[in-house]
Structure formats: C-alpha cells, structure tokens
Amino acid sequence: PYFEGNAAVAWAPQPGSQDAFLQCPIYEVLIEGTRGGGKTDVLLMDFAQHVGQGYGPEWRGILFRQTFPQLADVVTKTKKWFPRIFPQATFNESKMTWSWPKGETLRLSYMEREDDYWNYHGHSYPWIGWEELTTWPDDKCYRVMMACSRSTFRGMPRKYRGTTNPYGP
Secondary structure (H helix, E strand, O other), X not given: OEEEOOEEEOXXXXXXXXXXXXXXXXXXXXXXXXXXXXXXXXXXHHHHOOOOOOOHHHOEEEEEEOOOHXXXXXXXXXXXXXXXXXXXXXXXXXXOEEEOOOOOEEEEXXXXXXXXXXXXXXXXXXXXXXXXXXXXXXXXXXXXXXXXXXXXXXXXXXXXXXXXXXXXX
C-alpha cells in the first residue's frame, strides 16, 4: 500500500486514463493500453467503486473473458485486491463469484461464441465488463449481452466497460 496523509491506501487509480475511466458517466467505455498498464485492475475497481453504496443485491456484475482458462489472471487480481479493500468479501471458487456482506456480487465468466448468451438470457447485470475485447473475432458476443445490461433499481448506474490491447481481431 501507499499512504495518503496518514492512511494506508490499498489501490488508487493512476492519474489520466484510469481516473477518467472510473469517473466517466457514459454508459459504454473502453480503456486501451499495453500489457502491464493496469487495465484489468481499473476494470475491477470500476465495479468495486459501487459496492457498499446502498444498492445491495441489486448491484450485480459479470466480467467476461473469451475462454475459461483466460480468467486465471483476472481471478488472481481479484484475490490480490478485493480482500485488501473489502476484508469481508468472499470468493466462491466453484461459482467464480465474489460476494459482499450487503449482497453485491461479481461473477467471473467466459463467453466464447454468441450462442453462449443463452447461459445468461434473462439475467440482469447493471455492470458488464469485457476483458481484452480484441481476443474475440467480432462484436457479436459483446452486442448480444447488452440485453442483460439492466436494473429495476431506480438511480443505479448501468455500466458497460471493456479493456483492450492495441492488437487483435
């Protein structure tokens, strides 16, 4: 951790693009950068900044990678940050889901092809994140999941967030 005043801070956004990403009021936002620039971290923190804000179990998120094995790095990063910031949060390995004491949840999942949408049909996720969008061959998975980007909780933010490297399909 670093210190801000006398308080230890577990994570803080880098000035510039990470700050802008977290504060952006626009529904659909993409952050691009090279390896090691903190794209995954800021994507996770975009969801996390709304935990404990009064939405309870209505604050649900899902973060996608193209394949299940690609989630390993995301899981590692969540296990690094979330226990430091939210000591009472728990991770269910079999469901690949983080849960917070007030009911918020973040599911880590994969979507390889457009037909995988049917695993999520009818679900409501006010926050949907996409890790490394250029690993998908086209935008079909990305677009079809917009149908699940919803909430009935008045005033709750809805966010569609993505990360990408500067190469790929």
